[in-house]
């Protein structure tokens with residue numbers, strides 16, 4: 001299985017030089033999407049975390065490990081999907097030496113739309129799984145849509161099936177085991193939905 005981030009796309013230098021918003025100033029590097037260039041399923045998260053920022057690849061930290069488990073449960077091989085984020089630079093606030101995740105502002109999501117749209121065009125997936133509200137809004141281009149209105153229903157947008165679900169870090173934020181299990185199971189159900197949709201489209 002190829003290791004995430006081992007083959008950065010040719011436009012990584014352009015992403016690193018991106019000045020469409022200010023997030024590049026404090027981030028280590030831009031984190032492009034990773035996966036087969038023509039994957040049928042694309043997963044879109046919010047933004048890279050601290051580990052992704054250092055390694056230059058999406059979903060390689062704790063949320064990524066949670067996502068890997070969900071993918072395995074759903075029977076979707078990680079190396080068959082293209083993983084990316086709505087925002088390509090890590091936004092954080094410093095607490096002592098720790099870099100704590102900060103939700104990107106709408107203007108930063110909008111500015112980064114250039115890169116997400118380019119990835120969607122280049123990979124041309126049939127199915128996009130949006131992980132969390134930021135991703136869903138970025139993919140659908142609807143700033144006010146909420147995750148609760150989208151959960152459990154697939155919508156067709158620009159000719160692609162879009163399935164919105166929880167972000168894997170939502171699982172990690174749950175206080176108890178029952179909450180974690182419920183959130184995790186919802187993500188697995190959404191990924192299974194993506195697998196079924198891909199199988200139907202192949203027939």
Ligand code: URA
Pocket residue numbers: 045046047048049052057058059060061063064084085169
């Ligand atoms: N969270 C995201 O949304 N994306 C990552 O790549 C890692 C954590």
